Amino acid sequence: DEAMAYFKEKGAPVHAIKLDVTDRDAFAAAADEVEKVYGAAPDLLVLTAGVNVFGPAEASTYDDFDWVVGVCFGGVVNGLITFVPRMIKAGKGGYIAATVSWGAFGAGSSTAPYSAAKAAVLNLMESYHIALKPYGIGVSAICPANIRSRIYEAAIQGRPEQYSNTGYNVTEDTQKLLASIHANGMDPRVLADWLKKGIENEQFLIVPYPSGPRMVELA
Secondary structure, three states: OOHHHHHHEEEEOOOOOOOOOOOOOHHHHHOOOOOHHHHOOOOOOEOOOOOOOOOOHHHHHHHHHHHHHHHHHHHHHHHHHHHHHHHHHHOOEEEEEEEEEHHHHOOOOOOHHHHHHHHHHHHHHHHHHHHHHHEEEEEEEEEEOOOOOOOOHHHHHHHHHHHOOOOOOOOOOHHHHHHHOOOOOOOOHHHHHHHHHHHHHOOOOEOOOOOOHHHHHOO
């Protein structure tokens, strides 16, 4: 609702579809709706949904992994499987990007499911980067660190009941602490500018910092 109000104020023609990225049938329905509304498969696909929850790796439960990996990795898989064949069939080329995270480059003792999922997404996007070149479809992986977002809300407000068994200490107080950390993160608009430039330069790996290439070398 906030996003749509923003676009309305700007006079931008936007069509919103509510989507659970772990729901493959819903993804297919969304793709059908895109083609119905716009008359074709998308030229630009950005897969950026993510959730995270912090806690000791050794305390992780199946539910912690199923939820985080299901959204962060499974959501990207579902997006690719749903849209890539449609984009290829359309024959217009295009571009696909996914938000990977700096967490893909190293282990995290308190973010094991998230770090593992993001490492998998990075590898997956590189595979598609190679595979889709003959079709004129570019692929980028953007790898930010802390972003001024509300991702922390998902652990309490957005976690499905079937994945409620967590081994971590998730309380209102812990989420307030995370909120204070994210409040100091990069503005999403700045991240979007980095992504735009990376797409224009057909750059696979986008680390949105002036020292990004050096950071990757040291990772």
